[in-house]
Amino acid sequence: MAESSTKLRTNLANEDSLLRHIDISVSESEKRTNGTLNLRDYYTVYLIEMKVTDPEFYDKLANLTTVWRRYTEFEQLHNYLQITYPYIVTPPLPEKRVMYGWQKVSNDTFDPDFIDRRRAGLETFLLRVASHSVLSWDKHFMQFLRQEDAWREAYKSNGYLQVVENKLKGLGVAVRLRKSDHRFQDIKNYSNSLQSNLNNLLKVRSRVAERQYTIHKLHANYGRVFSEWSAVEKEMGDGLQKMGHYLDSLASSIDAALEDEELLADQLKEYLFFAGALQNVCKHQEMLQLQLEDAEGSVASKNLEKSKAQQGKLSLMSRLFGAVDTDEVRELKVNLLDQQIQDGAETVTNTRSELSDFCTKALNDVERFQAQKVLDLQETLAAYAVLQLKTAKKGLQTWMQIRECLQSIP
Amino acid sequence: MEHKSSNSAILDVVIENKDISNILKDNKDNDRSSLCSNSTLENSLVQSPSLESFSTLPDTEILSELNVDENSDLCVKVDNPQKHLDTLETYITFRITTRVARIEFSDNEYVVRRRYNEFAWLRQKLVECHPFCIVPPLPGKHTLIGQLDRYSKDFIIVRMKLLNTFMTRIAQHPILSCNEHFKIFITSNQSDFTLHRKHRSHSTNKIIMTNDTVSTRSTIKNRHIEFEKMKDYLIILAEKLISIEKISSRINKERHDFVIELQGFYPIFTNWSVSEPELAIILHNISSAIEKSTYAQSAMISSYSNTVGNPIREFIMYIDVVKDTVHKRETYQHVYETSLEELTKKRTEKDQLLAVQNISSNAGGFSLWKQPSCDEKLEKLGVHIPQLVKKVEMNQDNLECANESLRSDIERWQQEKQKCLKKILLDFVNKQIEFYEKSVSAWEAVASELTVQNISLRSTKK
Numbered sequence: 001m002a003e004s005s006t007k008l009r010t011n012l013a014n015e016d017s018l019l020r021h022i023d024i025s026v027s028e029s030e031k032r033t034n035g036t037l038n039l040r041d042y043y044t045v046y047l048i049e050m051k052v053t054d055p056e057f058y059d060k061l062a063n064l065t066t067v068w069r070r071y072t073e074f075e076q077l078h079n080y081l082q083i084t085y086p087y088i089v090t091p092p093l094p095e096k097r098v099m100y101g102w103q104k105v106s107n108d109t110f111d112p113d114f115i116d117r118r119r120a121g122l123e124t125f126l127l128r129v130a131s132h133s134v135l136s137w138d139k140h141f142m143q144f145l146r147q148e149d150a151w152r153e154a155y156k157s158n159g160y161l162q163v164v165e166n167k168l169k170g171l172g173v174a175v176r177l178r179k180s181d182h183r184f185q186d187i188k189n190y191s192n193s194l195q196s197n198l199n200n201l202l203k204v205r206s207r208v209a210e211r212q213y214t215i216h217k218l219h220a221n222y223g224r225v226f227s228e229w230s231a232v233e234k235e236m237g238d239g240l241q242k243m244g245h246y247l248d249s250l251a252s253s254i255d256a257a258l259e260d261e262e263l264l265a266d267q268l269k270e271y272l273f274f275a276g277a278l279q280n281v282c283k284h285q286e287m288l289q290l291q292l293e294d295a296e297g298s299v300a301s302k303n304l305e306k307s308k309a310q311q312g313k314l315s316l317m318s319r320l321f322g323a324v325d326t327d328e329v330r331e332l333k334v335n336l337l338d339q340q341i342q343d344g345a346e347t348v349t350n351t352r353s354e355l356s357d358f359c360t361k362a363l364n365d366v367e368r369f370q371a372q373k374v375l376d377l378q379e380t381l382a383a384y385a386v387l388q389l390k391t392a393k394k395g396l397q398t399w400m401q402i403r404e405c406l407q408s409i410p
Numbered sequence: 411m412e413h414k415s416s417n418s419a420i421l422d423v424v425i426e427n428k429d430i431s432n433i434l435k436d437n438k439d440n441d442r443s444s445l446c447s448n449s450t451l452e453n454s455l456v457q458s459p460s461l462e463s464f465s466t467l468p469d470t471e472i473l474s475e476l477n478v479d480e481n482s483d484l485c486v487k488v489d490n491p492q493k494h495l496d497t498l499e500t501y502i503t504f505r506i507t508t509r510v511a512r513i514e515f516s517d518n519e520y521v522v523r524r525r526y527n528e529f530a531w532l533r534q535k536l537v538e539c540h541p542f543c544i545v546p547p548l549p550g551k552h553t554l555i556g557q558l559d560r561y562s563k564d565f566i567i568v569r570m571k572l573l574n575t576f577m578t579r580i581a582q583h584p585i586l587s588c589n590e591h592f593k594i595f596i597t598s599n600q601s602d603f604t605l606h607r608k609h610r611s612h613s614t615n616k617i618i619m620t621n622d623t624v625s626t627r628s629t630i631k632n633r634h635i636e637f638e639k640m641k642d643y644l645i646i647l648a649e650k651l652i653s654i655e656k657i658s659s660r661i662n663k664e665r666h667d668f669v670i671e672l673q674g675f676y677p678i679f680t681n682w683s684v685s686e687p688e689l690a691i692i693l694h695n696i697s698s699a700i701e702k703s704t705y706a707q708s709a710m711i712s713s714y715s716n717t718v719g720n721p722i723r724e725f726i727m728y729i730d731v732v733k734d735t736v737h738k739r740e741t742y743q744h745v746y747e748t749s750l751e752e753l754t755k756k757r758t759e760k761d762q763l764l765a766v767q768n769i770s771s772n773a774g775g776f777s778l779w780k781q782p783s784c785d786e787k788l789e790k791l792g793v794h795i796p797q798l799v800k801k802v803e804m805n806q807d808n809l810e811c812a813n814e815s816l817r818s819d820i821e822r823w824q825q826e827k828q829k830c831l832k833k834i835l836l837d838f839v840n841k842q843i844e845f846y847e848k849s850v851s852a853w854e855a856v857a858s859e860l861t862v863q864n865i866s867l868r869s870t871k872k
Contacts, residue, residue: 190685197682204675211668218664221657229650232643236828243835374688381692382860385699389853392703396846403839409832 008127011375018136019127021054024145026123029115030068042110045070046119048126050145067148071096074122077144080160081135082277083167086284087362088135089369091128092273094121099269100202102210104258113259117266124270134365175286178293181359184285187366191278198272202265209258216254223248239409246402250395257391264387267380271373278369281362288358292351299344306337485509486581486596488574491566492523501525504570506577508596514588520597528595529573531607535591536580542815543586544735544823546579547727548572572724579826585819634743634813637736640820644736648729651831655722658838662714669708676700695859699852706848710841717841721834728830732823735816742812746805753798760791 012019026046034041045068052063074093082090098107098114106114126145130136143151155161226244230237309330490505503523510518529548536545549572577596580586594606679697683690767784 193685197678197685200678201682204671204678208668208671208675211664211671215661215664215668218657218661222654225650225653225657229647232646236831377686377689378692381689381696385692385696385853385856385860388699388703389850389857392846392849392853396843396850399839399842399846403836403843406832406835406839409828 008124011372011379012127012131017131017133018142019131021052021057022130023051023053024123024126024130025049026119026126029119031110032070043070043072044110044115044118046122048145065146067144067146069144069148071118071122073144073152074125076155076160076164077141078125079164079168080140080155081129081138082280083164084138084140085135087281087358088132088365089274089277089281090135091125091132092270092277093125094118094266095269095273100206100265102206102213104209104213104255105206105262117262120263121266121270170287171280171283175283175290177286177289181285181289183359183363184282187278188282191275191282194278195272195275198268198275202268202272205261205265209261213254213258216251218251219247220251223251236409239405242405243402246398246405250398253394253398254391257387257394260387261384264380264384267376271377274369274373278366281366285355285358285362288351288355292348292355295344295348295351299341299348302337302341302344306334306341309333309337482582483511484581484587486577488570488577491570494525502566504573506596514593515597517597522596522598522603523600524595524603526569526573528603528607529576532591532595533576536586536589539589539591540585540815541738542735542812542819543583544732544819545586546576547724547731548576549724550727568720575724583822636817637739637813641733641736644729644733648726648733651722651726651729655719658714658718662711665707665711669704669711672700672704672707676704691859691863692856695856699856702852703849706845706852710845713841717837718834721837725827725830725834728827732820735819739809739812739816742805742809746802746809749798749802749805753795753802756791756795756798760788760795763788763791 009019009023025048027049028047030045030047032043032045034043048067048069050065071093075096078090078093081088094117098105098109101107108114109118129141135141140151140154143154223244226240226247230240230244233240485508487507488504489507491502492505494501494503503525506520506522506524508520510520533545533548536543549569580592586592591606594603598606676697679693679700683693683697686693763784767788
């Protein structure tokens with residue numbers, strides 16, 4: 001995995017980001033407790049090491065800092081970034097609960113293998129943030145990396161927890177637009193298909209892995225039988241004994257291969273969650289566009305009201321009873337409406353520019369994301385192919401060795 | 411030597427017609443044309459409605475697996491199944507081709523047709539004539555394949571191959587291949603053969619094997635260590651082979667489910683490539699590699715019965731024959747021991763009577779009335795005991811013969827066993843290698859595409 005994250009660092013160090021000047025690693029994990037011995041109060045913390053690699057990047061604090069963070073704190077950071085930079089495709093965290101587990105991949109979040117894979121995923125998350133030209137310079141992020149307690153204080157005092165909750169709730173609401181932006185519609189459609197494709201792929205892959213595992217493990221049964229058989233044979237004994245050993249080795253060889261494959265599955269999972277991040281960007285765009293349409297609509301209706309007021313006809317009552325406003329009243333009303341219309345127009349202008357600004361930045365980041373995605377997924381898929389080739393070659397080699405054993409029998 | 415007709419083994423149906431059989435009878439023994447499918451075509455032909463149950467079977471496909479050894483002086487081959495419709499029944503015959511260079515045979519080549527129950531007759535005769543030879547087993551009446559239709563192609567082919575193995579093993583056996591019944595079986599035409607079968611064969615068997623004698627397993631006094639060890643070995647061997655078959659069958663079943671899973675897996679890559687123009691190539695390559703590998707695995711799975719399952723089961727039947735033969739020897743031993751016991755008993759009786767006689771003659775004339783019966787008995791014993799001695803000697807001879815015969819045949823069988831099992835295991839392993847080779851080549855194609863596209867990898871050292 002160390003080699004893989006080295007490659008990731010190389011892949012990511014393109015833009016002017018924090019990662020050009022420092023290096024981050026999540027190197028260890030530890031089990032902590034809240035004081036009680038209740039199983040529920042156990043949690044795991046991860047050690048984040050930050051090292052300043054650029055000698056010119058001077059800072060008052062030490063060149064090497066270490067902080068311990070638990071998963072929930074990572075979640076808090078992630079959510080903060082998401083709502084603070086809604087136009088950025090926020091890098092996702094590794095899974096909270098085990099998805100698509102199978103026999104060898106337990107659902108237990110305290111399982112050491114799971115913790116190790118999570119550790120790697122958290123490192124990837126931090127590297128991606130640190131390599132982003134916008135996200136990496138966030139002060140809050142820097143504090144997260146370096147000041148263990150101070151960050152927690154700041155998070156509380158800024159009331160981010162509440163803000164995040166509200167904003168995230170807002171994203172959950174379905175939105176109906178008068179005329180949706182086709183560019184973001186395209187992105188939304190793409191993210192939906194990415195999500196469904198990766199879901200299918202991951203689901204079936206774990207079933208395939210399970211079957212492959214079972215089949216290989218069954219071969220261990222041969223080992224025992226051949227060994228027992230070889231004991232009663234004279235000329236055949238040697239060959240049978242060796243064959244038994246090779247069959248045993250076949251059974252145990254699959255473990256390493258499937259562990260490697262699980263790491264690749266994690267890389268695909270990351271992009272599954274990225275699809276969600278894309279969807280969030282689109283939802284935010286829709287929300288802004290809705291605001292604009294509402295603002296525009298509000299101005300339009302105020303204008304309508306104004307023209308009605310000018311004609312003196314306002315309410316149903318007045319129409320029924322034929323009462324007509326006095327000139328004074330009429331003027332008051334019109335002035336009020338004028339003011340409202342002016343305010344409204346300003347709102348429209350502001351909202352429109354906010355939307356346009358958002359769209360530009362978002363499209364820009366989506367483009368960056370897509371380019372990065374192609375690089376990353378090409379590597380993941382290539383690694384998958386190479387792994388399959390390696391596994392097949394190993395199998396072939398073992399069976400050929402078995403054949404030699406048999407042929408040596410007179 | 412082969413007729414053109416042997417190039418295709420289309421199963422034709424022959425309706426036995428009285429006129430035809432008369433014509434056939436007039437032909438000479440060795441007129442092959444009367445026995446090959448060609449002439450039956452000319453004589454009569456009614457298409458069977460169930461002709462579809464057979465399809466064209468190229469003889470070469472069958473031949474290659476028959477392992478014909480051209481160099482021995484007696485070589486037998488079974489092939490070319492044909493369906494026959496009689497007024498009473500439908501049955502299948504197989505063509506038996508023999509090439510022989512032995513003095514006892516008047517010709518060099520023979521071709522006859524035989525049906526299954528005729529093979530069964532042959533086996534029975536061989537067992538009767540050579541009780542301590544290991545006579546190879548016949549394929550069962552209702553086979554290993556269980557529910558298959560008796561006339562289906564697969565069943566017939568499997569039966570034919572097993573019959574071929576049976577005949578080859580006999581042909582290679584130094585004693586069995588010289589058996590008179592065997593000779594008649596492979597050389598006579600239908601009428602001569604039927605005649606021979608009807609003829610009551612005098613039992614050349616010295617001891618008739620009945621069910622009662624078979625149950626004497628635990629009653630022999632002196633267990634023969636050598637044969638005991640053999641029995642134990644056979645039990646273990648059969649046990650291990652059954653285990654291996656069970657494990658293989660289980661794995662095969664798992665692979666079958668695995669293949670189904672894989673068939674749902676590789677299309678996902680293709681589907682995904684629709685929305686990923688830049689990843690389309692590699693996704694397609696991966697999908698196609700998985701597909702090819704899956705197809706190869708499928709082929710391996712379907713070959714299981716023929717490569718592993720049935721061969722092992724057949725061989726276990728062969729082991730059973732050896733076990734039975736070893737067991738028969740015990741019967742001889744039991745008979746010998748019983749007769750020896752009887753002899754000892756009679757001798758003891760005689761000694762006792764003599765002792766009584768001595769006492770009474772020393773004691774005086776009291777037991778006058780005893781003496782005659784005593785003398786009578788002694789007289790009887792005087793006749794009986796030599797008879798028993800002869801019987802014991804004969805039994806001992808038989809036992810020694812049986813032991814020798816069995817010992818040497820077991821030695822022969824051990825070599826055959828090694829050859830047979832080695833072949834089964836090699837076939838099994840070769841199928842695996844075939845699968846893995848195809849898998850490797852499928853993935854190598856993808857890997858080389860990668861280098862073409864110059865895609866670097868995250869983890870290259872491992």
